Amino acid sequence: MALLEVEDLRVEFPTRRGALLALDGVSLEINEGEVLGVVGESGAGKSLTGAAIIGLLEPPGRVTGGKIRLEGHRIDTLSYEEMRNIRGKKIGAIFQDPLTSLNPLYTIGRQLIETIRVHMDVSPEAARARAIELLGEVGIPAPERRIDSYPHEFSGGMRQRVVISLALCANPRLIIADEPTTALDVSIQAQIIALLKKLCREHKTAVMLITHDMGVIAETADRVAVMYAGRVAEIGPVKRVVKQPKHPYTVGLMGAIPMVGHDVERLTQIEGAMPRLNEIPPGCSFNPRCPKVFDKCRMERPELMPAGRNAEAACWQFDKGGRRG
Amino acid sequence: MRKPLAGSSIRGGAVAKRAKSEAQAESMLEVRDLAKYFDVSKPWLARMIERAPRQILKAVDGLAFDIKKGQTFSLVGESGCGKSTVAKLVVGLHKPSRGAIRFEGRDVADVRSRADSAALRRRWQMIFQDPYASLNPRWRVRDIIAEPIRVFGLIKSRGEQDEKVAALLRQVGLSPVDGEKYPHEFSGGQRQRISIARALSSNPEFLVCDEPTSALDVSVQAQILNLMKDLQNEFGLTYLFISHNLAVVYHLSDKIGVMYLGRLCEVAGSKELFARPQHPYTRLLLETIPDLEMTGREREPVAGEVPNPINPPSGCAFHPRCPFANDRCRSEIPLPTERAGHTVACHAAEEGRLPDAKFPAPKRPSAS
Numbered sequence: 001m002a003l004l005e006v007e008d009l010r011v012e013f014p015t016r017r018g019a020l021l022a023l024d025g026v027s028l029e030i031n032e033g034e035v036l037g038v039v040g041e042s043g044a045g046k047s048l049t050g051a052a053i054i055g056l057l058e059p060p061g062r063v064t065g066g067k068i069r070l071e072g073h074r075i076d077t078l079s080y081e082e083m084r085n086i087r088g089k090k091i092g093a094i095f096q097d098p099l100t101s102l103n104p105l106y107t108i109g110r111q112l113i114e115t116i117r118v119h120m121d122v123s124p125e126a127a128r129a130r131a132i133e134l135l136g137e138v139g140i141p142a143p144e145r146r147i148d149s150y151p152h153e154f155s156g157g158m159r160q161r162v163v164i165s166l167a168l169c170a171n172p173r174l175i176i177a178d179e180p181t182t183a184l185d186v187s188i189q190a191q192i193i194a195l196l197k198k199l200c201r202e203h204k205t206a207v208m209l210i211t212h213d214m215g216v217i218a219e220t221a222d223r224v225a226v227m228y229a230g231r232v233a234e235i236g237p238v239k240r241v242v243k244q245p246k247h248p249y250t251v252g253l254m255g256a257i258p259m260v261g262h263d264v265e266r267l268t269q270i271e272g273a274m275p276r277l278n279e280i281p282p283g284c285s286f287n288p289r290c291p292k293v294f295d296k297c298r299m300e301r302p303e304l305m306p307a308g309r310n311a312e313a314a315c316w317q318f319d320k321g322g323r324r325g
Numbered sequence: 326m327r328k329p330l331a332g333s334s335i336r337g338g339a340v341a342k343r344a345k346s347e348a349q350a351e352s353m354l355e356v357r358d359l360a361k362y363f364d365v366s367k368p369w370l371a372r373m374i375e376r377a378p379r380q381i382l383k384a385v386d387g388l389a390f391d392i393k394k395g396q397t398f399s400l401v402g403e404s405g406c407g408k409s410t411v412a413k414l415v416v417g418l419h420k421p422s423r424g425a426i427r428f429e430g431r432d433v434a435d436v437r438s439r440a441d442s443a444a445l446r447r448r449w450q451m452i453f454q455d456p457y458a459s460l461n462p463r464w465r466v467r468d469i470i471a472e473p474i475r476v477f478g479l480i481k482s483r484g485e486q487d488e489k490v491a492a493l494l495r496q497v498g499l500s501p502v503d504g505e506k507y508p509h510e511f512s513g514g515q516r517q518r519i520s521i522a523r524a525l526s527s528n529p530e531f532l533v534c535d536e537p538t539s540a541l542d543v544s545v546q547a548q549i550l551n552l553m554k555d556l557q558n559e560f561g562l563t564y565l566f567i568s569h570n571l572a573v574v575y576h577l578s579d580k581i582g583v584m585y586l587g588r589l590c591e592v593a594g595s596k597e598l599f600a601r602p603q604h605p606y607t608r609l610l611l612e613t614i615p616d617l618e619m620t621g622r623e624r625e626p627v628a629g630e631v632p633n634p635i636n637p638p639s640g641c642a643f644h645p646r647c648p649f650a651n652d653r654c655r656s657e658i659p660l661p662t663e664r665a666g667h668t669v670a671c672h673a674a675e676e677g678r679l680p681d682a683k684f685p686a687p688k689r690p691s692a693s
């Protein structure tokens with residue numbers, strides 16, 4: 001059994017002109033201790049997927065279909081109170097901007113100690129000792145002195161380290177990290193990614209790593225889900241997806257990324273842009289941009305299907321019944 | 326002035342060929358000892374009460390580089406190292422605190438008369454990172470694109486102007502009917518195309534592009550980078566390109582300058598820089614490139630952070646993070662010196678005590 005199972009998840013935004021379907025049948029699994037990367041361009045639905053899982057969808061957005069199971073138990077049907085208990089204890093969260101997770105008015109230490117005591121029955125002294133230990137673990141130098149600093153006294157990279165230590169406080173089973181390094185400098189990005197990788201390996205924590213940066217995914221994730229227009233287009237082990245992408249969108253995406261040492265005059269170009277939510281075409285949502293499009297693509301929507309060894313793709317090319325040369 | 330255009334070609338006359346050979350190419354831009362200091366002191370009264378000294382931030386300090394005609398020179402470096410400040414100095418949005426900027430051999434500070442300076446400004450344009458902030462939301466796209474044409478009085482008749490705008494829109498992959506729309510009706514990538522069309526409308530020869538694709542998705546970035554290359558091949562444009570993305574810079578540039586805290590650490594040809602990085606900071610940056618091909622390269626953990634530019638470390642500003650730092654590094658600022666085709670500002674490199682770079686020769690794409 002997978003640690004987290006998301007099945008046919010739908011998220012809608014009601015508007016005056018009818019409901020906007022922002023996630024339309026997202027299915028994915030995360031195994032214990034595994035890093036699942038979620039990539040896709042802006043608006044593909046990555047953050048909504050993460051927010052729906054931890055029960056932090058901003059109204060008026062709401063889950064209107066599908067199931068989310070953690071360790072085999074439904075969590076999408078829990079009350080707000082029950083879900084709050086799961087957040088932090090079982091599922092931790094790290095967001096792009098560390099300042100959204102830190103209160104500027106309280107010291108780092110106070111925030112850590114409070115979070116630790118919410119989830120664990122320990123004395124204030126023991127919580128403080130644990131907080132210092134955690135800060136040391138995420139690479140804050142001289143943690144016994146820095147614990148009484150305020151967030152603004154830390155650099156962006158240091159703040160993101162603190163957020164990671166906050167997310168790890170209660171030893172959760174799963175961390176949802178939404179663009180955790182996007183706001184940071186490249187050299188700091190590499191440090192944070194290495195840290196996240198090391199901690200999750202040591203604590204056997206699974207991670208859902210949301211990012212638009214395929215490079216970060218390639219270095220960090222075990223498996224990757226590629227999202228397009230509110231659905232998963234392809235999912236599989238990172239190495240396979242990077243080297244032998246199956247879905248035409250993934251193929252285009254990989255060719256569009258400039259690489260050091262890869263001397264090409266022109267990059268692969270996917271014509272056009274991802275459709276807006278109210279303009280998603282019938283059939284396969286990628287069909288107007290797809291170089292492999294054929295008749296069926298414009299009529300019927302493909303679900304994820306086996307696409308060779310270690311591969312699942314939502315593309316009619318891999319349909320056993322009507323496979324084309 | 327050049328002749329107005331006919332058909333879909335933007336420029337009349339002979340099409341310039343991209344200068345390939347470094348030696349024979351003429352310089353478009355020469356920058357010498359360029360510096361920009363900002364006074365970031367607290368207000369006078371607060372300074373008096375707190376007895377705080379004046380604070381000067383040296384955003385750019387003593388930069389020198391050349392850009393050959395028809396080539397792309399890129400500046401890379403982490404946030405706050407001064408890349409945008411250089412861009413603004415070059416296009417005249419900032420006044421230098423020191424140093425010279427020469428355009429085709431002529432010092433731009435000597436260009437005084439209004440006619441002369443307009444003639445000069447028409448020949449360079451700038452493209453910014455945020456394609457939305459740089460487009461006036463209340464103007465129609467055709468008026469946005471035509472603005473430089475009007476400002477410089479390049480075309481008098483309305484009909485000719487409309488024709489030129491239509492040609493420009495086609496050139497950047499949009500349709501002439503898009504001219505009637507407003508910026509908010511376009512996606513981020515399309516807006517960046519509009520700002521490129523606008524920048525091209527005065528027939529510039531030199532474009533300064535400050536992170537033009539950093540806000541875009543990779544698939545859209547590929548469209549813009551391809552467009553930039555096509556335009557360069559067709560019209561022989563010269564680019565000063567600014568980015569923090571090393572792979573993008575590798576893809577686009579002939580020559581690259583690496584900046585750290587307002588100074589150039591290393592300047593070299595693009596292939597050369599990635600194959601044989603010299604400066605310890607260049608090596609650090611190359612270590613951070615995510616390994617997309619997963620060839621299993623062992624990564625050195627990169628320690629430390631960029632220091633506060635108001636109070637930079639003494640001597641070589643990189644010394645607190647540098648594994649090769651010694652006493653000389655802590656006291657003396659290293660000056661750029663030539664070494665095997667690289668210009669490097671590093672004592673260890675000059676003294677020949679740097680080990681060979683561990684960074685592997687450029688990786689080939691996997692054959693499979």
Ligand SMILES: Nc1ncnc2c1ncn2[C@@H]1O[C@H](COP(=O)(O)OP(=O)(O)OP(=O)(O)O)[C@@H](O)[C@H]1O
Pocket residue numbers: 013020022040041042043044045046047048049058059060061212277
């Ligand atoms: N409050 C809202 N009202 C209407 N639509 C929304 C709302 N929030 C998000 N959406 C839409 O849902 C879609 C998915 O958004 P989401 O934030 O998940 O994208 P993302 O993949 O995380 O993109 P990014 O890379 O830009 O963060 C987008 O089309 C977005 O416009």
Ligand SMILES: Nc1ncnc2c1ncn2[C@@H]1O[C@H](COP(=O)(O)OP(=O)(O)OP(=O)(O)O)[C@@H](O)[C@H]1O
Pocket residue numbers: 363364365382383384402403404405406407408409410411569634
């Ligand atoms: N007008 C200004 N007044 C005071 N300081 C400034 C001003 N403009 C820039 N600076 C400072 O100069 C330094 C260089 O800034 P610059 O914007 O050139 O960096 P950059 O390399 O473009 O960074 P980024 O990658 O974040 O865009 C920074 O420390 C910045 O805070």
Ligand code: SF4
Pocket residue numbers: 247248249284285286287288290291292293294297302314315316317
């Ligand atoms: S289903 Fe058809 S249109 Fe969609 S990706 Fe596959 S081939 Fe292309």
Ligand code: SF4
Pocket residue numbers: 604605606641642643644647648649650651654659670671672673674
């Ligand atoms: S000058 Fe010294 S401190 Fe600076 S990069 Fe070279 S070796 Fe390192």
Ligand SMILES: [Mg+2]
Pocket residue numbers: 046047048
């Ligand atoms: Mg998002």
Ligand SMILES: [Mg+2]
Pocket residue numbers: 408409410
């Ligand atoms: Mg900048």
